[in-house]
Amino acid sequence: MTITITSSWTRRVASHARARGLDVAARLAALGIRADVLDDPHGRVLFERHAALLHWVADELDDPGVGFDLGADGTAADFGVVGLLAESCATLRDALSTIRRYNALANEASWMDFWTEDGRGFVRDAHWRDGRPMPSLIAEATMAFYLTMIHLTTSATRPVSEVWFAHERHRGWTPAREARFGATLRFAMPANALVLPVTQLDIPFISARPALSPHLATLARHLEGDLAAVDDPVARVSAHIRHTLAKDGPLPLHRTARALGTTPRTLQRELETRGCGYRQILEEVRRDVATTLLTESTLKLDAVAGRAGYADARSFRRACLRWFGVTPGEYRRRGAKTR
Numbered sequence: 406m407t408i409t410i411t412s413s414w415t416r417r418v419a420s421h422a423r424a425r426g427l428d429v430a431a432r433l434a435a436l437g438i439r440a441d442v443l444d445d446p447h448g449r450v451l452f453e454r455h456a457a458l459l460h461w462v463a464d465e466l467d468d469p470g471v472g473f474d475l476g477a478d479g480t481a482a483d484f485g486v487v488g489l490l491a492e493s494c495a496t497l498r499d500a501l502s503t504i505r506r507y508n509a510l511a512n513e514a515s516w517m518d519f520w521t522e523d524g525r526g527f528v529r530d531a532h533w534r535d536g537r538p539m540p541s542l543i544a545e546a547t548m549a550f551y552l553t554m555i556h557l558t559t560s561a562t563r564p565v566s567e568v569w570f571a572h573e574r575h576r577g578w579t580p581a582r583e584a585r586f587g588a589t590l591r592f593a594m595p596a597n598a599l600v601l602p603v604t605q606l607d608i609p610f611i612s613a614r615p616a617l618s619p620h621l622a623t624l625a626r627h628l629e630g631d632l633a634a635v636d637d638p639v640a641r642v643s644a645h646i647r648h649t650l651a652k653d654g655p656l657p658l659h660r661t662a663r664a665l666g667t668t669p670r671t672l673q674r675e676l677e678t679r680g681c682g683y684r685q686i687l688e689e690v691r692r693d694v695a696t697t698l699l700t701e702s703t704l705k706l707d708a709v710a711g712r713a714g715y716a717d718a719r720s721f722r723r724a725c726l727r728w729f730g731v732t733p734g735e736y737r738r739r740g741a742k743t744r
Contacts (some may be wrong), residue, residue, distance in 0.1 A: 408513045411485035412448030415455045419443060421475055422462045432461055446485070447628060452514040459542050470577020472542035476549025477585055481557075481612075483550070484511040486628060490621040492558055493614035498606040500558070501528060506689070507625045509640065515539065515547070516637070518680035521603045525566075529680065531597040534637060536678050538571035544597040545570065551599055552586060558610045563587060565601045569594035619700050619740075638675040639686060641665055646690045651712040655691065658683045692728050695721070699733060700740040706733050 415438065423429045433440065436457055442448040463471045481488035487507040491500040501519045508517050517530035528551060531544040538544060548568050555564050565588045574592040583590060588599075645661055656664075661683070662672040676682055695713040698704055704712070710721035710733075725733045 408452045409449035410452045410455045410512045410514065411487075411510065412443050412445060412450045413485050414479075414483050414511070415450045415458065416443040417475060417479060417483045418455070418459050418462060421471070421478075422458075422465070425466060427462065427465050432458065452512070456540070456543065459546070460540075463542055468577055469541065469575045470545065470579065470582055472544070472546035473549045473577070473582050473585075476546040476551075477553050479550045479553055481554060486621060486625050487511045488554075490618065490625055492554065492610070492612050493618045493621060494610060495613045495615065496607050496609060497555060497559065497564075500610070501606075502689070503622075506643075506693070507629065509637070510625060510628055515543075516639075516679055520680070521606070524603050526601045526603045526606050528599040528601070529596050534679070538597055541570070541572040541575065544572065548597060548599060549586070552588065555599075555601075556587075558612045559605070559608050560611055561605055561608055564605045564608070565599050567591055567600040569596060569598040569600065571595070571597050615740075622697075623701070637679075638672060639679050639681060642672070642676065642683065642686050643690055646687055647694065650690065650694060650714045654716070655687055655714045691715075691724070695725065695728070695733070699737045706737075709733065 419429045419433060422432075430440075433443075436454045438450055438454050438458065442450060459472065459475075463469055481492035484491075487504060487510040490507065491503045494500040494503055504511070505517055505519065508515065514533065515531055516534050517528070517532075519526060519528045521527070530551065531539045531547040533539060539547075548570070552565055552568065555561075567589045568586055568591070570590070570592050571594060572592065574590075578590070642661060642665070645664055646656065649656055649664075658673065659669045662669040665672065667675075673683065676686070691713045695709060698709040698712060702709070706721070707718055710718050713721060713724075715721040715724065722732055725731065725736060729736045731739070
C-alpha cells in the first residue's frame, strides 16, 4: 500500500538540512525524491522516504533532537491545505476537528484524535494507524509543530500545560529546547500527546479567516478524493455514512458493518483502536454535511435536514443548536455575511 505525506513538510526537512550545510540534493536523489515534487503545492512523498530523509539529517548532524527544531520552526503551510484550513478556523476545537477529518491530506501514515476528560483536553498524534507510537524524531517534530501552531493562532500565553512523549528522554533535549516548549515535558508516557485545559479549546483564533475556510474546505474535499485508498476504518465508515445518509438516514452500526464486509463487533473494535466510536463518526458526518449545505447551497432548510439524515426540521434544529449554538437559519445568515 502506498502511504504518503504532503511534500511541503518534506521540503521543510530538506531546507533545514541545506541551511546546515548538508548535501541535500544528493540525498534526495538517492531516496528517489524529485525536486519538482517538493515544489508542487499538492505534491506527495512516500512516507518511508520522508522518514528516511529525516533520520539521515539527524545522523549527519549527530543530533537526535533535530525533530523538535523542524516542528518548532514550522508554519501552517508546511502541512499543506489541511494546515491552512486549520489555521483559518474560529477556535482550536474547530481546528482539531478539521485536522482529524483531513489528516490523511497531511500524513496518511499517522492518525490523530482529541478528546476531553476531567477538565483537560488531549491532542494525540504521531501514532501509526495500528496505534503504535512513531519514532522519537517524528513524534517530537509533530508535537512541536502542534504546540507552535497553537501559540501562533491563539492569544493564550501558556495554552498547553503538558507535552507527552511515548519514548524515553534522550541527549537531544537541551535546556534551550525544553525552554522553548513552555510546557512540562513528560517521557515514557502512554501516548504522544498535548494536554491542555479544556477551556483553551474555545479561545478564538487570532488567525481566523471565516470567509476563507469554506473555500479551503472545498479544496480539501477535492484533494481528499485524489488520495490513494487507505486501509482506515474511520475513513471507510465516514465515506459509507456520507454516501447513504440522504437516502437511508443514519444507519445503525450493524448495517454499516454488513455493507463494509465485516461484523459489528470487529468494526467497533477497529474504531476503538483509532480512539473513536461509531456514534461519534455519524455525528461528525451529519454536522459536516449540514455545515456544507447551509453555507454553500441555497437548499431550503427542510431539504438540508433531510440530506443530513433528519426526519424533521425540529430534530435538525436541536442538532444545530448543539453543534453551532444557533438555529440553522441563523447559522446560514452568519455564513452569508462573511462571504
